[in-house]
Amino acid sequence: MGKSDSTSQLVDGLGLFSLGLGTAQLLAPGAVNRLVGADDHAMSRVVMRWLGGAREFAAGVGIESRRRADLWLWARVAGDMLDLSMLAAVLASPRRDPVRRSRAAIAAAAVVGVTVADVVAATRVSRNGAQNGEAGKAMSSVDAKAGITVNRSVNEVFAYWQNFENLPRFMAHLQSVEPLGGGRSRWRASAPAGAEVEWEAEVTDERINEFIAWQSVGDATVENAGRVEFRPAPGNRGTEVRVHLTYRPPAGKLGHTVAKLFGEAPDQQIRDDLRRFKQVVETGEVVRSEGTPEGSKARRQLFQRPAQPVTS
Amino acid sequence: MRANTWMGKTRVEVQNVPDPKILNSHDAIVKITSTAICGSDLHLFNGFIPTMRKGDILGHEFMGEVIETGSSVRKLKVGHRVVVPFPIACGRCGACQRGLTSVCQNSNPNAGMAEKIMGRSPSGIFGYSHMLGGFAGGQAEYARVPFADVGPIKIEDDIPDEQMLFLSDILPTGYMGADMCDIAPGDVVAVWGAGPVGQFAIVSARLLGAERVIAIDRFPYRLQMAKEKAGATDLINYEEASVLETLEDLTAGRGPDACIDAVGMESHIDVGPLHAYDSAKQMVRAETDRPHALREAIMACANGGVVSVIGVYGGFVDKFPMGPFMNRSLRMRTGQCHVHRYMAPLMERIRAGQIDPSFVITHRMSLEDAPRGYQMFRDKKDNCEKVVLSP
Numbered sequence: 001m002g003k004s005d006s007t008s009q010l011v012d013g014l015g016l017f018s019l020g021l022g023t024a025q026l027l028a029p030g031a032v033n034r035l036v037g038a039d040d041h042a043m044s045r046v047v048m049r050w051l052g053g054a055r056e057f058a059a060g061v062g063i064e065s066r067r068r069a070d071l072w073l074w075a076r077v078a079g080d081m082l083d084l085s086m087l088a089a090v091l092a093s094p095r096r097d098p099v100r101r102s103r104a105a106i107a108a109a110a111v112v113g114v115t116v117a118d119v120v121a122a123t124r125v126s127r128n129g130a131q132n133g134e135a136g137k138a139m140s141s142v143d144a145k146a147g148i149t150v151n152r153s154v155n156e157v158f159a160y161w162q163n164f165e166n167l168p169r170f171m172a173h174l175q176s177v178e179p180l181g182g183g184r185s186r187w188r189a190s191a192p193a194g195a196e197v198e199w200e201a202e203v204t205d206e207r208i209n210e211f212i213a214w215q216s217v218g219d220a221t222v223e224n225a226g227r228v229e230f231r232p233a234p235g236n237r238g239t240e241v242r243v244h245l246t247y248r249p250p251a252g253k254l255g256h257t258v259a260k261l262f263g264e265a266p267d268q269q270i271r272d273d274l275r276r277f278k279q280v281v282e283t284g285e286v287v288r289s290e291g292t293p294e295g296s297k298a299r300r301q302l303f304q305r306p307a308q309p310v311t312s
Numbered sequence: 313m314r315a316n317t318w319m320g321k322t323r324v325e326v327q328n329v330p331d332p333k334i335l336n337s338h339d340a341i342v343k344i345t346s347t348a349i350c351g352s353d354l355h356l357f358n359g360f361i362p363t364m365r366k367g368d369i370l371g372h373e374f375m376g377e378v379i380e381t382g383s384s385v386r387k388l389k390v391g392h393r394v395v396v397p398f399p400i401a402c403g404r405c406g407a408c409q410r411g412l413t414s415v416c417q418n419s420n421p422n423a424g425m426a427e428k429i430m431g432r433s434p435s436g437i438f439g440y441s442h443m444l445g446g447f448a449g450g451q452a453e454y455a456r457v458p459f460a461d462v463g464p465i466k467i468e469d470d471i472p473d474e475q476m477l478f479l480s481d482i483l484p485t486g487y488m489g490a491d492m493c494d495i496a497p498g499d500v501v502a503v504w505g506a507g508p509v510g511q512f513a514i515v516s517a518r519l520l521g522a523e524r525v526i527a528i529d530r531f532p533y534r535l536q537m538a539k540e541k542a543g544a545t546d547l548i549n550y551e552e553a554s555v556l557e558t559l560e561d562l563t564a565g566r567g568p569d570a571c572i573d574a575v576g577m578e579s580h581i582d583v584g585p586l587h588a589y590d591s592a593k594q595m596v597r598a599e600t601d602r603p604h605a606l607r608e609a610i611m612a613c614a615n616g617g618v619v620s621v622i623g624v625y626g627g628f629v630d631k632f633p634m635g636p637f638m639n640r641s642l643r644m645r646t647g648q649c650h651v652h653r654y655m656a657p658l659m660e661r662i663r664a665g666q667i668d669p670s671f672v673i674t675h676r677m678s679l680e681d682a683p684r685g686y687q688m689f690r691d692k693k694d695n696c697e698k699v700v701l702s703p
């Protein structure tokens with residue numbers, strides 16, 4: 001929790017810094033130019049105003065408004081690089097007098113500091129974002145939600161999901177789901193290092209063409225529950241599918257690896273699962289590329305093969 | 313097989329790689345007879361598109377003969393001669409059904425990666441980074457083509473490759489650039505960039521009824537081609553004259569009714585007084601897009617006009633003139649080309665003799681010479697306009 005709070009303070013601080021620097025550059029570009037040691041003639045003032053000020057300001061507003069803060073933070077990182085390069089140009093320029101140079105060096109040091117802070121914040125926000133902002137709780141309970149629109153009738157989409165044997169076709173971690181009758185089924189998933197996890201689940205509630213809810217039963221290694229809802233999308237756009245999954249891995253070593261497996265960007269994982277679901281329902285199979293021969297998979301997107309024909 | 317691969321910034325290498333094989337039941341394998349280097353490849357070459365990996369096979373403009381089909385392929389048969397569109401599209405999703413194939417919702421297995429950078433994912437593209445799918449490209453002897461019944465268009469007769477090849481990308485792209493302008497009688501259209509894409513935008517703007525088409529570039533040989541081959545009525549060499557003033561003059565103060573950006577993220581910046589900007593340019597080059605032509609297009613456009621952006625952008629731009637754009641009721645249309653929807657009608661126009669796209673070709677080389685081709689096309693050496701490679 002503490003880490004989350006300090007991330008949030010850091011984000012606020014950077015947002016305000018952005019607004020501050022941005023506003024200074026917009027309102028008094030000459031002063032900022034003199035501060036960084038750039039030529040303070042009319043043109044560079046205009047350039048500084050637009051290039052620097054507007055960007056800082058935009059990034060500041062973006063962070064404060066908290067919509068996809070990670071994107072804006074990464075934009076800030078890129079922006080810092082730009083500021084650094086302008087300063088580098090000033091520092092490298094042979095015509096500069098020493099006073100100007102040392103001023104630019106101070107500004108560069110400040111921006112380097114900001115860049116480091118930006119990278120840290122961007123990485124943290126990206127990571128927290130992936131875990132629904134619940135960094136502190138991630139190890140004890142994983143909560144993932146995602147939605148997708150499938151270009152098929154509710155009937156068809158519901159029927160495909162209702163047949164749990166289909167789930168492993170698009171859920172990356174599942175190896176098999178075997179129906180046991182009476183709403184019960186046996187699920188098998190792969191865990192890291194070749195390990196396997198198995199559990200039994202039952203459908204706890206269901207309304208045809210509207211929703212299905214299920215839950216693990218007995219002493220499942222990974223206590224888990226899921227709910228999927230189906231709704232016709234407006235204007236014949238197919239079916240809106242919304243999924244909510246919760247995992248509660250136990251303590252201990254296995255629990256830890258399992259938590260790691262499911263806890264790794266859970267929202268991204270379930271989004272990728274849903275993308276595969278859409279591919280399977282709409283086109284009949286999971287789409288594969290040379291870089292991602294197994295199809296959409298969160299881990300695979302981090303560890304791409306080169307885009308060359310697959311040999312094995 | 314032999315294939316041209318990306319080996320780092322400004323380095324491509326022709327290498328031995330495994331032959332492609334079917335990965336999905338809708339795939340076909342095509343033996344490539346002609347392939348080309350695109351302006352979009354230059355953005356990869358120069359290192360502006362993130363998520364490239366060493367060894368990635370490049371190329372997205374290619375045609376050839378079907379030599380193998382997957383079990384679900386119905387229409388395409390071994391032996392068919394085809395041109396392959398550069399965006400990969402499933403034909404079944406909502407986007408494809410609306411004809412927006414370059415934003416197909418199913419064809420990018422790495423959609424999650426694209427979402428991080430773009431908010432939402434466009435379609436997969438052959439040989440165009442991992443964020444856009446990690447698909448092996450077509451500057452090679454063979455290529456695997458997903459959704460073989462949706463993309464490739466069949467050529468029934470023995471019309472030469474050179475007339476058909478550009479249906480894969482730059483001809484439909486130029487055409488879409490003009491199509492998005494909703495050209496009405498009397499319209500004046502200005503086109504930034506007289507590269508192959510710009511040339512076809514000019515041709516198309518004329519075909520769609522533009523009264524005047526103004527080509528803007530700095531290479532005299534490209535401007536000359538725009539006038540003599542593509543049908544531009546006026547030329548502006550921006551190293552010799554101010555673009556904004558000349559457009560003002562040519563339209564008696566109205567501005568062009570439509571402005572097409574066929575330059576993209578690596579716009580060359582020549583405006584003398586923007587000296588301070590020039591010093592930032594080096595770094596801008598390394599980190600973000602340089603939207604100079606786009607800014608100019610917005611500033612020039614007639615009130616209520618259209619800015620049609622077919623030049624490719626990768627990330628974020630600075631100094632975007634939003635005020636002028638908003639206050640003067642401009643519209644912007646843009647996109648990677650939805651090639652699928654334009655292929656058949658444009659093939660008809662080629663057959664009817666309305667367009668002979670081969671006029672842009674200035675260099676024909678072997679696939680083995682791809683590295684030289686990239687250099688030459690990038691540096692606009694030897695009056696290079698378009699390079700076609702034969703495997």
Ligand SMILES: NC(=O)c1ccc[n+]([C@@H]2O[C@H](COP(=O)([O-])OP(=O)(O)OC[C@H]3O[C@@H](n4cnc5c(N)ncnc54)[C@H](O)[C@@H]3O)[C@@H](O)[C@H]2O)c1
Pocket residue numbers: 350351352353354355481482485504505506507508509510528529530531534550574575576577578579580581604605621622623624625647648649697
């Ligand atoms: N939207 C699509 O689907 C699609 C498809 C293919 C290519 N493209 C893009 O189209 C663009 C052009 O491609 P191309 O193959 O013609 O490339 P190219 O490099 O041959 O052409 C670009 C031209 O723009 C000119 N130029 C540069 N700066 C300029 C400026 N400030 N004002 C006017 N002209 C300027 C260059 O001199 C050059 O002639 C690229 O960005 C490419 O990625 C887009």
Ligand SMILES: [Zn+2]
Pocket residue numbers: 350351352353372373398481482
């Ligand atoms: Zn292209």
Ligand SMILES: [Zn+2]
Pocket residue numbers: 401402403404405406407408409415416417418419
């Ligand atoms: Zn599609």
